[in-house]
Amino acid sequence: MHLYLPRRHRRPLLFPPGLLALAGLLWLGCVALGPWQERLKVPSVIQLTMFPLHVSPNSFWAGNPLLLSVQKRNVFRPWRNALFTGNSQTDSTEQIFVIKQVRYILADSSHDGGVRIRFAPTARYKELVFIFDLMNRENVRQYWLDVVHTPAILYAFTKKYKPVKYEHFPCLLCNDVIPYAPPPPTPAPFWVRFDNWVTDFWHLTWLRPLLQPEWRASVWLLAAIVALGGWRVVGPRRATQMP
Numbered sequence: 001m002h003l004y005l006p007r008r009h010r011r012p013l014l015f016p017p018g019l020l021a022l023a024g025l026l027w028l029g030c031v032a033l034g035p036w037q038e039r040l041k042v043p044s045v046i047q048l049t050m051f052p053l054h055v056s057p058n059s060f061w062a063g064n065p066l067l068l069s070v071q072k073r074n075v076f077r078p079w080r081n082a083l084f085t086g087n088s089q090t091d092s093t094e095q096i097f098v099i100k101q102v103r104y105i106l107a108d109s110s111h112d113g114g115v116r117i118r119f120a121p122t123a124r125y126k127e128l129v130f131i132f133d134l135m136n137r138e139n140v141r142q143y144w145l146d147v148v149h150t151p152a153i154l155y156a157f158t159k160k161y162k163p164v165k166y167e168h169f170p171c172l173l174c175n176d177v178i179p180y181a182p183p184p185p186t187p188a189p190f191w192v193r194f195d196n197w198v199t200d201f202w203h204l205t206w207l208r209p210l211l212q213p214e215w216r217a218s219v220w221l222l223a224a225i226v227a228l229g230g231w232r233v234v235g236p237r238r239a240t241q242m243p
Contacts, residue, residue: 022225026218046132050145077114077157080105086122095130102138105158114157121151128154 068076080101082094098117105113117131131154135143143156188196 022222026222046136048132048145050147073155077112077155079114079116079155081116081118083118083120084123084127085120086124091124091127095127098131099134102134102140102156105156106138106140109158109161112158112160114155117154117156119152119154123151128152 082098082101084091084094098115101115105115119128134140135156140156142158143154146153146155
């Protein structure tokens with residue numbers, strides 16, 4: 001009786017053992033960086049236009065809202081008030097409140113709206129930067145900063161929409177705005193969408209994000225690992241097949 005010892009045969013792997021782990025880390029990095037896209041953008045500079053501090057009532061800047069009395073400013077709009085004091089907890093709550101109120105007055109085009117934001121002497125500079133960034137992000141076109149009176153106050157306001165009365169205006173003026181809602185596009189048939197998907201796939205449009213400078217080094221490293229793994233598999237086989 002012949003006894004054969006168990007023979008272990010090891011076949012070289014197609015890819016190195018750590019390749020899947022590296023691919024998983026790359027995928028995890030892509031997922032983790034997704035929520036940080038806004039913070040990773042290049043900072044921008046906001047250009048502000050301020051009213052002159054000292055003007056005469058008969059000058060070109062006579063319509064300066066800073067020249068209005070306190071009573072007229074209080075009734076200028078139905079203000080929604082917010083206050084930044086420099087306290088981290090209360091200022092975080094005020095930020096959420098201001099965002100909601102600004103979006104509310106922008107969405108309500110049937111009424112005049114306004115948000116009045118006060119900055120106490122103990123308020124931090126980053127709160128003012130946050131407000132300016134909010135005005136720019138929400139595309140608020142009408143606001144002014146009062147640095148003459150104490151405390152500093154930022155007024156953001158909107159005007160209610162007034163439709164054009166064509167019986168009084170036989171033609172449109174330069175600054176007239178006519179709201180237009182385009183009809184929703186009809187969805188393309190399934191075979192058209194499938195054909196577009198196949199075309200994009202063969203044109204390698206799905207690889208364009210990987211060619212960005214941020215991912216170029218990672219892609220080259222992954223390609224080098226794949227090439228090295230392929231050489232480790234093909235090299236020994238070619239050596240054994242040679243006479």
